[in-house]
Amino acid sequence: MKNIVIIDYGAGNIQSVKFAVERLGHQAVLTDDAATIKKADKVIFPGVGAAGSAMSKLRATGLDRLIPELEQPVLGICLGMQLMCRHSEEGNTSGLGIFDADVLRFPDSVKVPQIGWNRISGLKSDLFDGIRDGEFMYLVHSYYVPDCPEAVAYTSYGIAYASALKKDNFYGVQFHPEKSSTAGAAVLKNFLETVS
Amino acid sequence: MLTKRIIPCLDIKNGRTVKGVNFLDLRDAGDPVELAAIYAAEGADELVFLDISATEEKRKTLAELVRKVAEKVDIPFTVGGGIAAVEDVEILLHNGADKVSVNSSAVKRPELIDELSGRFGSQCVVVAVDARQVDGQWRVHLVGGKVPTEIPLYEWVTEAERRGAGEILFTSMDHDGTKNGFANEALAHISGLVNIPVIASGGAGEMQHFADAFLKGKADAALAASVFHFKEMEINPLKAFLRAQDIAVRL
Incomplete structure (x- = not known):
């Protein structure tokens, strides 16, 4: 049993x-305890x-100091991914600096927040093994990560932006795999069972 | 491209699904958790649970239902009905709801919208508005559409956005239950006024009504209950119908 x-x-x-982790037949511990987090096989x-x-x-x-030093696979989801970047326009705050990207607000030329199902394309990570290019995922966000060298998936909403990032053992997804039906479950399953 | 959402709405009373014509004459349409799982499997993009029971027990019962739905269902869902305070929302989100909708209580005390969006973020605050035309003017109605107010619909949705609403769920009481189509003119007007997503509600009877809500009403999502509950329409065939009219949907 994975930890x-x-x-x-x-x-x-x-x-x-x-609940999404449990639907895949795994158990997950919710914690903010540093020792427990350090010992985990996978961290969400x-x-x-x-x-x-x-x-x-x-x-x-x-x-804020512990997370960037983790060595096991770490998956940031939605705001989690954004917090793993250098800086966010939201609250003008610095982030954890794991990903070499800054988080920006969507322009007013589109409805903000983006709420709903949009495609992820240009997939290039083991996180997306078995996922068709252009698959639909559920997104809810007002801020976004622009295209950058660490992008491993793209989504278009007015502009094409990075909807997933990867650097070393760190993964980030802007969409909610836990709310994206069977396709989202497949991404989560890859992270829990395949990614190392 | 962001797709248009199809949202079945489950009215809940004492833990069971109900849907009435014009909010009266309730009929039982099944167990909410089972129904939710079926809709998710059949291609629903999101679900709305509207609790219309009014007992002291309701908060606890609703929280339990939310938890059961969250355990089983892998698409987002919104919970509404009688939410009047930050504490009500906290318990629902804690049990797995993705968003909440507020209606009458926000009209009576608009600061509620600021409080909820400040605490939980705009993305989980849906402001539901029931309105009907009175002497040619759209007026906000309360308590499931039963109590009229003088508040103009368009002013209220603008204020709701300014206070931090993440979405507007607009139900036309003039159309609800009629199966004659959504209130497309009013929808289009709202969609032009606010820069947040607008969900159309009230009046769905045929597939073309959904197409019209998106094409003419400029809605971002469309909500319906009885056409889905009574199998008059299934979701994926509806989406195929919409796609044939170049409407972006998840299929």
């Missing part, structure tokens, strides 16, 4: 991530809400 940890720092709807870093307050919570618990 799966979901980082619980008081941000958003993490029960859904836990979720988050819904505002970047500024989320970073404050991470700093208050020391998780």
